[in-house]
Amino acid sequence: MASTLADIAQQALRHLNPKHILITGAKGQLGTCLRALLPEAQAMGHTELDICDLGAVHDFVNVHDIKLIINCAAYTNVEQAEDDKDACSRLNCEGPRNLAATGCQLIHVSTDYVFSGTSCKPYTTEDHTDPINVYGLSKLAGEQAILAENPSAIIVRTSWLYSAFGKNFVKTIHALSAERNELKVVCDQVGSPTWAHDLALALVVAAANYDGHGGIYHFSNEGVCSWYDLAHAVVKFSAHKNCAVLPVPSSAYPTKAARPHYSVLDKSKFASTFNVTIPHWQESLEQCLKQF
Numbered sequence: 001m002a003s004t005l006a007d008i009a010q011q012a013l014r015h016l017n018p019k020h021i022l023i024t025g026a027k028g029q030l031g032t033c034l035r036a037l038l039p040e041a042q043a044m045g046h047t048e049l050d051i052c053d054l055g056a057v058h059d060f061v062n063v064h065d066i067k068l069i070i071n072c073a074a075y076t077n078v079e080q081a082e083d084d085k086d087a088c089s090r091l092n093c094e095g096p097r098n099l100a101a102t103g104c105q106l107i108h109v110s111t112d113y114v115f116s117g118t119s120c121k122p123y124t125t126e127d128h129t130d131p132i133n134v135y136g137l138s139k140l141a142g143e144q145a146i147l148a149e150n151p152s153a154i155i156v157r158t159s160w161l162y163s164a165f166g167k168n169f170v171k172t173i174h175a176l177s178a179e180r181n182e183l184k185v186v187c188d189q190v191g192s193p194t195w196a197h198d199l200a201l202a203l204v205v206a207a208a209n210y211d212g213h214g215g216i217y218h219f220s221n222e223g224v225c226s227w228y229d230l231a232h233a234v235v236k237f238s239a240h241k242n243c244a245v246l247p248v249p250s251s252a253y254p255t256k257a258a259r260p261h262y263s264v265l266d267k268s269k270f271a272s273t274f275n276v277t278i279p280h281w282q283e284s285l286e287q288c289l290k291q292f
């Protein structure tokens with residue numbers, strides 16, 4: 001029988017030697033969650049280690065005898081990326097290539113945005129990629145650059161990441177619903193939210209089981225919802241009952257970057273490889289909101 005993600009991750013932590021692990025982008029939302037699980041790892045924020053600086057990356061890895069890199073650094077501003085293509089590509093493609101070129105084991109995080117979102121069934125790791133915006137293109141290029149340098153790297157694609165840290169949809173809705181009587185949220189884009197803490201647990205499990213055979217995995221929380229459903233749940237669990245959440249179509253909020261309408265990832269490969277049950281998004285959202 002499969003065990004819970006938290007239980008498997010606790011076992012995994014006993015098998016890891018954090019002193020030889022480097023966490024890059026350690027001050028972002030995922031990096032912060034990972035640091036909490038691996039407090040003795042070498043956790044470097046942007047200003048301490050720039051992953052686009054090949055020399056600095058090599059020096060760091062050699063000086064600290066790093067065996068495994070978990071890359072949480074990324075250019076994540078999807079709207080801004082449309083006007084900032086070079087910077088986005090540098091960080092999401094050249095940076096990960098630099099990490100792969102160190103020869104260390106590498107766990108890298110990618111995105112549902114490598115897909116077009118035109119499917120109507122969960123995307124498997126084998127499905128055709130076809131990004132529809134600059135961010136998605138840069139993340140796909142990053143995956144390809146990594147696998148060209150280091151075919152045994154692990155890539156974990158995730159979606160709709162949120163946490164109590166940094167900027168994310170859940171935090172925004174939580175704050176707005178305390179101030180407003182009404183929020184309009186798009187209801188025609190569906191996906192699976194991912195609590196960054198659960199993704200950090202998943203990365204720890206992947207790290208502890210790393211046998212030199214890499215590959216692509218998908219990880220998000222279980223279940224499917226729209227942004228409207230997610231906002232509705234945030235308001236419900238936060239007890240901001242005076243705020244009504246109203247569904248609107250995407251056309252009500254035109255964006256520079258095209259957004260996939262269907263972003264659900266098939267996580268069966270992750271669940272079966274590591275014999276874990278993945279928490280449902282509503283369960284994890286409720287846990288996360290207790291930290292707010």
Ligand SMILES: NC(=O)c1ccc[n+]([C@@H]2O[C@H](COP(=O)([O-])OP(=O)(O)OC[C@H]3O[C@@H](n4cnc5c(N)ncnc54)[C@H](OP(=O)(O)O)[C@@H]3O)[C@@H](O)[C@H]2O)c1
Nearest residue numbers: 025027028029030046050051073074076109111158160161
């Ligand atoms: N957020 C989502 O909804 C979502 C969805 C799917 C996949 N993902 C993927 O999940 C991963 C984690 O995302 P996240 O939301 O935790 O990202 P995040 O909060 O935006 O954190 C990214 C971190 O990267 C750092 N960084 C920027 N440039 C860097 C550089 N040159 N060298 C080293 N670090 C640098 C940033 O530092 P500064 O802020 O100081 O620049 C920031 O702390 C990313 O790979 C992202 O693409 C995210």
